Structure formats: C-alpha cells, structure tokens
Amino acid sequence: MTPLPLSDVRLDSRSNRGTFLDLALLVVGSSAVLIALILWFDNAQGGLTGNGVFKSLELTPWVVDPAHAPLYPSNYLFYPIYGALCRLLDLLGVFAGDPRRQLTILNAASASLCTGVAYLLARAMTGDRIIGLLTGAFHLATSHVMFLAIVNEDIMPSYTVMFAAMALAAVWFAHPSAARVAAVAVLFSTGWLFEWRLMFPTLPAMLAALWFCEPRLKRRIAWIALFLACMLATTAVVAMAWHGHTGAVGPFDLIWTGKAVRSVWAGFTWAKVGYLWDGIVAYLLGTGVTTFDWLPGWDIWRFVTTFLLVGIAFVASSMLWPTRDEGRARALLAVFGVTFLAGEVFNLYSQPQDPQMQINVMAWVTPAWALVLLAARRRWPARGLAAMAAATVALFAYNVWSIAPLRGLDSKWRNAIERLEHESDPARTVFLLHDFDWTMVYASLHWGTAEPGIAGLGPAPQALPKFKWIGFTGDVLRHPDWSAERHVESLRRQIDRALALGYEVIVVRLWDIPEAQLLTETGMVADAARLGALQRMLRTDFAARPAAVDPVAGSLYRLQPAAGR
Template structure:
C-alpha cells in the first residue's frame, strides 16, 4: 500500500499551519540569504534577466502604458506591481533586475508549500512531506532559478500547484475539480506560455484515466479545454485596449520560438538533454574533473541517483496501479516528463528554464523513496535520506561559489573597459552570448547590434556600439554560411570605414571547441569555423588590453593585401 488511508497514518495529524509557515518563511529566508551571499543576479548562465528587467521597468514606472507580451501576458503586470511594493519597502528600490531575485525566492517558497500539501495528501506523513519539500529546494535548478532573475519561477510555482492538485483530484474528478485545476493551470501558462505543452497532455491523460465512466471522459476533457479558453478570454477582456493587448486565440497560441534558431531536432541535442536532466539535480560547478576524458563526478553521480529513485518509485506505483491516486500521480508527472523531453529536444534541452517543469517528477518520486525507506528502516531510514538531502543542498550551494560576486566584478570590468576604450569611438565585435555584451547593455544601455545606424566616429549615442559575431545567425538561420560570412565582413569593414576602433572580445584567440561550447545549438561547427576563419584571414589583430574578468580585446584592421 503506497498511499494513506484512514487506518495507515504513521504520523500525528495537524501541524499544517505551522509547517506551511515554516516552509514559506523559512524557505524565503534561506533563499534570500543565498541571494545576498551569491551577489550575482544573472546567475552566470544567460543574460535573459537583464533584458527581462528592462522590459519590467516600464511596468514599475508607468504601468498604464507599458506593453504586454503575449507569451508572458501576466508576468510583467504582476511582477511590476510587486516591484512597486518592494520599492515602498526599500528592498533593492529602483532595481528590478535584483528585485526579481527576491520575488523568485518567495515564489519558490510557496512552491515548497505545494510540494508539502501534495505529499502529505498522498502519504499522510508529516515528516515525509517536509523532507520532500527539502529535497525540492535542494535540487540544483530549483534552487538556482529561485535566486537569479530569470522569469520562470512564478509560472512554475503555479504550474506545480496545478499538477499537485490534478494528481490528487483527478483520481476522482468532479466538475468543480476539473474547472479548478484547469483555471490554475491556465494562470501558469498565462505567465509563461510554453509551460502549456508538456503538461496539457499529462492533465488530459490523467483526467481520462481517472474518470471511470466512459460517457463522461470526453465531457471532462472538453470541460478542461473550455476552462482554458475561458481563462484566456478573461485575460484578453481584462486587458482590452492596453498597449500590446491581444485576443484569446493569440494567447492560446503565441508561437513563441517555434520558428527560431533554437527550434529543430538534432543529434547533439540528445547529449544536451542528458546534461539538462542531470543538472536539474546536481550543479556541475566544482564537480567536473577536467583532464579525465569521458568522466566527471557530476554527470554520472546524478544519473545513478536519478535511476535509483526511478527504480524504487516506478515499481511502487506499478504495484499500486489499481489505486486511482497512483494512476493520477503517474499520469500528471510521468507524461509531463515524457512529453517535455520531446518538447525540449526540439528547443533547448540544457536550459534550466526548459527542464525545471519537465523534471518535476523527481520530487514526488523521492517522496516514494522516503516512504520505502521508512517502511524498511523506520526513523533511521528517514534520517539517512534527510542527511543526504542536506548534503545535496550544501553541495549545490557550494557549486555556485565559482560564480559568486560576478555582478560586482563585471561592473568594475565595464568601468575599466570605458577607460581603455572610448565608447564614442569604438565598435565591439562580441559573441552574442558573451558577458561583455550583457553587462555593457546593463551599464551603458541596450542597443541593437549592427552598424547600419552609425555615423562617422565619434558618436556619443548609442554609447554601446557592437557587432554580433553570430548576430545574423540568430536572426536569419535560413541564410547560407556564405551569406553570414559576407554580412559579418561587411559590418566590420563599414565600422572601420567610419573611423571607429574595432575591438574584438575574446574571439580572436578562442579555440573552435570553446566557440562551439559557448554557442550551443545556435550554429553548426562548420558555420562557426567559417565565421572564425573570416576574422583570421581578412583582418590582422593586435592585443589592445587584457581584462582579468572580460578577457582579451584585440584591435582589428584589414589584413595586408585587402
């Protein structure tokens, strides 16, 4: 017997309010402490938070005219209002880039409450529910996204809550339960549209299997979909006339990133998918062992750990397959995992934001491991797994150490960069994912890459002038390699003709393997090699300066004979 009945409760009842307060307040305090220690709102993986915070700023300063974005329809209005509250409280006042981290920490702590309620509803065990919540916050991607300024946490919290509710209520669905779960689920994807896809089929499968009357199965599924459409209609009606407002059909299908450079199935993404799955549990950080080909502690330890969890949880669910609660739990979280893995293979399988919802199965599966350990070894089993979870949390925090303090370090690097090169007379050639681009955009102001709008040097505005090494690959993936090479040459030549110093950051001396790693799935190795070869054959370079944080900057000039 896996799930609780009135005669199998193994821990005292009550304590809900105290436990939820502990998770909400204690979880927030822990995460905010890590935020202050980490001093790196960007997290060191992507620069999305910089650009999200700049878009959010409009919702803080002038919400009446700030634009709505269909793929994040509720995120900006809600987080904008919450940032105004933080302004009033004096918490990172006027700095949405860092305020997002605080809001994410609080959101994550609320997600821990959802974990607790799910596990306690299924097992009836207070201690198992608390330990499952501890495991959730200890998982690398959950903790990491709760302390940086990515935008996924509020939508993920709503999504997990809807999944938890579906896993409990769809065991015995009613009209009210279907509407409630569908409404909560819709709020999640109205914050972040792409979250709809892995979990929508999971919800429908769980609902179909949970409904015992064949005549009602189609009706329940139709009700779920109709509630989603109704929620989209309410959101569209409430925002009617606002800047960027769209209709319900445009909310149900935004098409975000469907035809982007990230889209498409390729064999290298299988390896990225593995990396994304294992990194959900364990941070790579300090664990990788360079110089030992084909082996590192991080990847294989996480793989074995997750397989061990599945090896315990899946047979437990299979033995309980006649219990509708086991069916609903397996359908909601299992189908989300399967559908999400396929979805991620089409997009960015290594990205924390793409894996956090797909790997949500690991927490309820860990709860089943806790139940199994308690049955076999009693309190000693739970104590051992609790200690293991605390070790996981400590390790994942420790893995952040190499990225600690980057906000301050990069601010100083940009200040040094301004002293070494006059921004009015300089055009930078940067990898589009380089941190020099991210932090220059933050401190000097955002600017689109390219030289089309530039006049002769010197030109004060925009202060940040740059050419993206893979800029046109991102914007025009349909172009041929020859077209990308020709466009990069044209832009660099034009900047030189206008009298600018052209400084290339890090790219000049970068090895092909490192270039491929930093570019990820955006361009194949042949295209990257052709772009890199262009720099070496058409231009000569001299080292201008070497910054301890930003790396080497080389000054380009046309190669002799061109």
C-alpha cells in the first residue's frame, strides 16, 4: 500500500494560492450556510439544555460594562472575548442588544473556522485538495458540530482552538522541535482557558504523542517538560493580564478549577454506559430516525451509526497500518486516539450523552474520514470521491432534518410564557417545575432568573422576583449527599410553605408525567427509587386540580393539600 504523505507535503506558491482560496470559500460558505440555518431554526437554545440562556445572562456584563464584569475561572477567556465580539455585533446591528442570539452567530463563525482547520489537516495528511475540501464539509455535517454551531452553547470557540491544536500536533509532533512544541502548547492552553474541562482528554494525548514520536529518551523528557512549561507560562500570562479584575485568580487556580468535580453529575454508574453509547453515536447522526415500526425492538439509530463509526475506524486503521512505525502515523494516532480513550473515561464520570462532552472527544472521526476518502480515491479514482461527496450531502441533510421538530421553539415558548402569565398572576404564583424543564428556562429568560425555593418569599402577593419556583429535584442537584427521605421531606415542606404564604402552587407537566419518562429525563442525577419517592409523595400528600393545558408547556395543575392532611 502506498504510504501516506502525512507531514511530508510541500506546497509550491501556486498550491498555496489554491489553499488560501479553498480556505476562503470554505469559511465564507460554511458561515453562510450556518447563519441561514440559524435564521431558519429560530431556536437559539437548541432543545437540549438551557445553558445558553444562563451563559448569555453571565455574558451580558461583559457586553455592557466589561471593566466591572466578573471573571469565571472555568471559562476564563470565553466571557471577555465573546463579550468584545458581541459589542462588535452590536455596532454592526446583528441581533443588537441580544447576546443570547448573538452567541449563535459567533458560534457559526467559530465552526466555520474549524471547517478550515479540518481542511488543512486533511490536506497535510493526504496532499489532496479535493479530499481536504470534502473532509472540511464532512466535519461540518456531523450532527454535534452542525448543531452546536447554530445554538448558543459555549463550547464551540474552545473546541475550535483545541481542534486546531490537535491538528497541528498531529502534523508537527511527527518531527518535534522546540518552536513546534511551544506553539502547540500555547494554542492548546488557549483552548482550555475558554473551557477548562477540555484540558483533560487532550493533555495526555499531547504528552503521549511527544513520547511515542521521539526515539531518544532524553529528548522525550525534554519535549514533555517544554510542553508543560509553555502551558504553565501561557496560563501565568493570562492570569497576569487579568490581575486585579473582579473574579481574577492565579495560574494554579486556573489549571485546577474543580468545576463540577463534586457535583451531582460526578461519579461512575452503570446507567452512564448507555448514555455513553448515545453520546458517541449522536456525534455522527441526529436522532431523526431511531426505530421503525416494522422492525420491533430494532434500534436503527444506535446500531446503524455504530456500524458506520466502526467501519470508518477500520478503514482508517488499515490505511495507517503500513506506516505504523513512522512518527507521522504515531502522532495522528496518539493525539486523536488517546483523546478519544481518555475522554470517554472522563465522560463516564460526568455527562457522556451531552454533545458538549463528546464533540472534542469524537474529533478522531474527521481525520479518519480523510483516510476513508483517500482509500476510496485509490480504489475508485473518480466514482469513489463522488460517492463520498454524496454521502456527506446526505449526512448534512439528515442531520438538518433531525432537528426540524425543534424549529421555532424560541417563538413558541415566548408565546407560551405570555399565556402562562395570563393564566396565573406571577405575583401570586409559585411554580413547581422539573429542574430541566423548558418552562424554567424560558421563564428565567422572560421573567428574570431566580434560585429555586421559597426561603426568601414573603406573603402573597409579591412582585419580585417575578419568577418564583420550586425545583422538583432542586435539592437532589444541590445536596446529592442527602438521603431520599430528606429530599422528600424538603420538597413537601417547600410546597406546604408556599401554600401557607397564600400562593397558588402550579405544577407544570410533572403531575401526569410517566415514571419511565421522569427517569429518562432525570436518570443522570437521581436513581429510580429517589425519583419514585418524590413522585409518590407529590401524589399522596397533595391533590391536583386541572388549570389548563398549554400546547407548548404541557398540563398545568393547581396543588392543594390532600384530604386528611
């Protein structure tokens, strides 16, 4: 088999001009496609989590008053840089004054740059312009990348910088030098300073690449020491740049922020193995089709996507095998392979189904696809790439179709919150909500954020906070060490107290939600026994009178103490 030209490619001035033209077309074209999707989708939240609402609220001070805005150690560079970019969008009149939607535009621009990085990596691996273009297009078409590029989650800028660092390491670490190691270390550190947790899957991968690509022991140790020193120096420079600012911390506090380490999300459970499988396969294909009625018990989405990913990995491995003793293959395998292995172990400890947790870990699929394209071109020179191009178009179309049911949720929920305000006076109402329910997210957006609970409430009516709510699993999230009995008692006490203060307690959707669905929505943070105990208490100790059925928010009930209490 012909060896791969990885890291041995030399481009003349004419090839350089072609590369720059390709990059311009990819970045501009990708931006146009993604912005068109944003406008069509009309759903800045995306339908997975409400993180974007709360990130945009934390971002707003960096837009309106950056001198006094607080820094957050786990996202140290994200808020200052995105705040400055939002101010630029304000000047351009792009969603002016609305950081929640401006985030989607900035994420689209970031993903477009990442498409260019995928092109450059594939071009360096194969020396083939068409393969580079098709690899960039494929990267954008994968479900997680496309989806996170058009919503307001905060991972895309960090991922883009980290992917660039990984791509550069995969090429340069084949033949490391002081300048190359230092440059990759600085870029890598910049990436995780946007989002701290991205350090963990890729740091061991970078060190492994330096170890396996350098045959001399002393040089191995020297390269690793240089990488770590440059990482620490970059962190120190960033810490010094913000010294004295509100929320500023030192370099060692940036290296270890402890984000979510002791939260309810942390810990290994067998249930997370299933969530891990979901997260891996969802990287490639969205969930537009999961089952067919005429194939009972056959989960078409998980099994077919698993087959596709295994096939991509097999073909890519067969292409790399002849060069397994060379630095270029070792660097590629170490950087992307170790990131995948370390990342999935890390994900099993946290939230393995979350696209934000999988996007950087599954980055191996893009260079693997470049090798699939190379194999197809060698086997079927013209028809092979044409078929792969058609597959990429089909992948993109399928993933867009998969999110179509979520289209328009921003407008629908704005209307739903208006109806909710008409049905129940917020000054006299406390809502009982599932903590991950979209009613909570959009009520926070339109009425103002408020911590769950009634500890600070006076007698009804009370105008502020406008949004008053009790979280069904609020104490489970905040006190994972409590017993189930204590969680049940706390929830009962909060509802009783709200009623005693003269508030109506409106339960949204929770009253008639099936136990299996409740476990599906909350299984990452609470076991079935705990959820069952909370639900039984609710139905035993309280009576519910139907209030309304909202086409978006779901069923609304007014709670009262059960007879005999």
